[in-house]
Amino acid sequence: xxxxxxxxxxxxxxxxxxxxxxxxxxxxxxxxxxxxxxxxxxxxxxxxxxxxxxxxxxxxxxxxxxxxxxxxxxxxxxxxxxxxxxxxxxxxxxxxxxxxxxxxxxxxxxxxxxxxxxxxxxxxxxxxxxxxxxxxxxxxxxxxxxxxxxxxxxxxxxxxxxxxxxxxxxxxxxxxxxxxxxxxxxxxxxxxxxxxxxxxxxxxxxxxxxxxxxxxxxxxxxxxxxxxxxxxxxxxxxxxxxxxxxxxxxxxxxxxxxxxxxxxxxxxxxxxxxxxxxxxxxxxxxxxxxxxxxxxxxxxxxxxxxxxxxxxxxxxxxxxxxxxxxxxxxxxxxxxxxxxxxxxxxxxxxxxxxxxxxxxxxxxxxxxxxxxxxxxxxxxxxxxxxxxxxxxxxxxxxxxxxxxxxxxxxxxxxxxxxxxxxxxxxxxxxxxxxxxxxxxxxxxxxxxxxxxxxxxxxxxxxxxxxxxxxxxxxxxxxxxxxxxxxxxxxxxxxxxxxxxxxxxxxxxxxxxxxxxxxxxxxxxxxxxxxxxxxxxxxxxxxxxxxxxxxxxxxxxxxxxxxxxxxxxxxxxxxxxxxxxxxxxxxxxxxxxxxxxxxxxxxxxxxxxxxxxxxxxxxxxxxxxxxxxxxxxxxxxxxxxxxxxxxxxxxxxxxxxxxxxxxxxxxxxxxxxxxxxxxxxxxxxxxxxxxxxxxxxxxxxxxxxxxxxxxxxxxxxxxxxxxxxxx
Numbered sequence: 122x123x124x125x126x127x128x129x130x131x132x133x134x135x136x137x138x139x140x141x142x143x144x145x146x147x148x149x150x151x152x153x154x155x156x157x158x159x160x161x162x163x164x165x166x167x168x169x170x171x172x173x174x175x176x177x178x179x180x181x182x183x184x185x186x187x188x189x190x191x192x193x194x195x196x197x198x199x200x201x202x203x204x205x206x207x208x209x210x211x212x213x214x215x216x217x218x219x220x221x222x223x224x225x226x227x228x229x230x231x232x233x234x235x236x237x238x239x240x241x242x243x244x245x246x247x248x249x250x251x252x253x254x255x256x257x258x259x260x261x262x263x264x265x266x267x268x269x270x271x272x273x274x275x276x277x278x279x280x281x282x283x284x285x286x287x288x289x290x291x292x293x294x295x296x297x298x299x300x301x302x303x304x305x306x307x308x309x310x311x312x313x314x315x316x317x318x319x320x321x322x323x324x325x326x327x328x329x330x331x332x333x334x335x336x337x338x339x340x341x342x343x344x345x346x347x348x349x350x351x352x353x354x355x356x357x358x359x360x361x362x363x364x365x366x367x368x369x370x371x372x373x374x375x376x377x378x379x380x381x382x383x384x385x386x387x388x389x390x391x392x393x394x395x396x397x398x399x400x401x402x403x404x405x406x407x408x409x410x411x412x413x414x415x416x417x418x419x420x421x422x423x424x425x426x427x428x429x430x431x432x433x434x435x436x437x438x439x440x441x442x443x444x445x446x447x448x449x450x451x452x453x454x455x456x457x458x459x460x461x462x463x464x465x466x467x468x469x470x471x472x473x474x475x476x477x478x479x480x481x482x483x484x485x486x487x488x489x490x491x492x493x494x495x496x497x498x499x500x501x502x503x504x505x506x507x508x509x510x511x512x513x514x515x516x517x518x519x520x521x522x523x524x525x526x527x528x529x530x531x532x533x534x535x536x537x538x539x540x541x542x543x544x545x546x547x548x549x550x551x552x553x554x555x556x557x558x559x560x561x562x563x564x565x566x567x568x569x570x571x572x573x574x575x576x577x578x579x580x581x582x583x584x585x586x587x588x589x590x591x592x593x594x595x596x597x598x599x600x601x602x603x604x605x606x607x608x609x610x611x612x613x614x615x616x617x618x619x620x621x622x623x624x625x626x627x628x629x630x631x632x633x634x635x636x637x638x639x640x641x642x643x644x645x646x647x648x649x650x651x652x653x654x655x656x657x658x659x660x661x662x663x664x665x666x667x668x669x670x671x672x673x674x675x676x677x678x679x680x681x682x683x684x685x686x687x688x689x690x691x692x693x694x695x696x697x698x699x700x701x702x703x704x705x706x707x708x709x710x711x712x713x714x715x716x717x718x719x720x721x722x723x724x725x726x727x728x729x730x731x732x733x734x735x736x737x738x739x740x741x742x743x744x745x746x747x748x749x750x751x752x753x754x755x756x757x758x759x760x761x762x763x764x765x766x767x768x769x770x771x772x773x774x775x776x777x778x779x780x781x782x783x784x785x786x787x788x789x790x791x792x793x794x795x796x797x798x799x800x801x802x803x804x805x806x807x808x809x810x811x812x813x814x815x816x817x818x819x820x821x822x823x824x825x826x827x828x829x830x831x832x833x834x835x836x837x838x839x840x841x842x843x844x845x846x847x
Contacts, residue, residue, distance in 0.1 A: 448479060578619065668805050698718070
């Protein structure tokens with residue numbers, strides 16, 4: 122007979138004694154269980170003791186997390202969190218260097234546990250650590266020379282404990298003094314500093330900038346880009362990652378009027394080329410966190426274009442109109458005529474003719490073309506850059522099209538405006554960076570004016586595709602769709618340079634795009650005749666049931682989800698899976714990403730499917746309303762879903778990617794008997810239906826299927842031809 126669900130069999134250790142095997146009744150108060158354990162070893166003052174997991178975490182067991190205890194777990198009887206916190210608080214102030222170092226090491230390890238952290242913070246422990254950082258270094262200045270390794274370890278453990286304690290979100294970042302910020306900044310500014318100290322210092326600065334506007338201003342005063350650059354030229358990828366994270370944080374929190382100024386400083390310090398040579402093109406592979414930070418830097422850099430993208434042209438602004446005059450001058454090699462040359466009507470007629478050749482929609486006043494936002498003035502900036510930096514190509518495109526018949530000319534002005542708008546959409550200019558995306562493009566780090574160079578390549582592609590399609594002005598939107606397809610397919614190959622990107626586009630001619638599209642259409646062929654549609658309707662329920670079974674099987678395998686935390690680099694994970702009988706969701710915390718499936722019995726929590734009331738997605742989820750970062754982040758919102766059970770209890774999820782989001786929302790809806798309406802289901806349905814249809818129609822190849830069924834013949838005059846088997 123299986124033991125009751127509330128009884129857990131565990132082993133409990135105590136230093137110098139044999140472990141005890143005992144059964145814990147989860148209904149009994151934790152204090153009663155600890156008292157019982159203490160009495161077994163004849164220990165008094167049971168209130169000074171606590172239980173903790175005897176694993177790498179050493180986390181304390183509390184009334185809140187006691188349900189995580191599993192059968193066969195090994196626990197340890199130890200000092201209570203309050204007593205341990207008090208002891209460490211006293212020891213880190215010891216005059217003995219060895220005792221102090223050992224206490225700080227224990228503090229760094231213990232601070233990961235929120236139960237201990239709360240007790241240590243209650244003793245004003247964070248203030249003590251900040252005071253040690255501010256003044257302790259001077260006190261041991263002389264000792265540093267003779268025992269440098271010990272000093273480095275001491276400072277490293279102090280900063281590690283500080284980071285771990287602050288990560289729990291119990292104490293506000295706004296409480297720290299300028300002296301503390303100066304000291305942390307000094308560790309970053311020093312050329313030769315212990316790697317662990319430097320790493321913790323960079324992490325602290327990043328958190329300060331991201332969590333407090335006042336601290337951002339103070340950190341910005343203490344840290345310069347020039348002082349951060351040398352850390353990127355080292356060989357430690359973690360230090361490089363933290364350094365770029367600090368630069369991104371400063372960039373993200375800078376007021377709008379200062380971002381361009383900061384970008385100019387980054388350009389002066391050659392940040393892009395340093396990252397390219399020391400990170401992207403180094404011999405080491407780029408880990409996911411570094412890829413994310415490079416992606417964030419890429420997004421923030423492109424977001425500098427947002428102001429120009431949302432700025433309308435003022436048709437009365439002479440300086441802006443002069444740019445259009447410059448485009449005309451370069452294209453047609455004409456100088457600005459003096460005011461007295463020819464009649465006003467003649468000059469207007471000449472300008473109108475040239476503006477028409479340049480491909481503007483409004484031939485009389487092309488400034489009106491740039492009042493559309495987006496792309497606003499950004500389109501004009503791109504056109505001028507192309508005209509000045511690739512003058513031969515610019516003149517060739519303009520003259521080539523102005524000499525064609527009107528209906529076949531590719532309008533350079535209109536094309537440039539629409540292409541700039543398209544490139545802004547592709548690169549998501551103006552959107553906040555995702556919290557998790559690692560999708561950076563190495564080629565954008567190969568040039569200081571990468572967006573403009575990107576435009577120059579794409580405008581030439583557009584002109585080439587226009588000719589290949591033999592397009593007319595009526596085909597403008599079709600050409601733009603093909604060009605977008607070409608650009609997206611080339612970008613998806615992640616070219617390492619702009620030249621590689623250009624080469625990829627050369628291979629994606631209009632003919633090649635047609636072949637690819639034809640192939641894709643054949644794989645997802647849509648039959649429209651009535652008999653085929655009737656057959657599809659008949660088959661569809663079978664296919665939907667097949668998809669439903671696949672979703673439920675995937676839920677039975679389970680998925681590892683990331684817990685929502687303020688700092689990405691300290692990710693915590695949890696696992697959820699459906700029981701084989703589809704009646705219970707098993708879930709529980711993990712220390713690291715699992716290799717393969719996690720067994721049901723190792724997941725502590727259970728949620729009966731019968732208790733689930735509804736599945737919520739996106740903005741309706743409670744955890745997206747609580748987290749400000751999630752509220753702003755479109756991509757994370759698209760991966761969020763929650764399960765409502767009982768009255769107002771929720772199990773909150775952030776899917777690792779869009780595929781898992783679709784699988785889980787489909788599977789949960791299938792369990793509740795609701796429709797599976799995800800994009801993945803639609804895609805799978807189309808693919809499987811198409812395959813099944815082709816299989817069933819194999820014998821009818823080259824046979825035309827009639828639109829209406831053939832008529833039923835008249836009954837025969839007699840049935841003499843029927844053979845009776847009896």
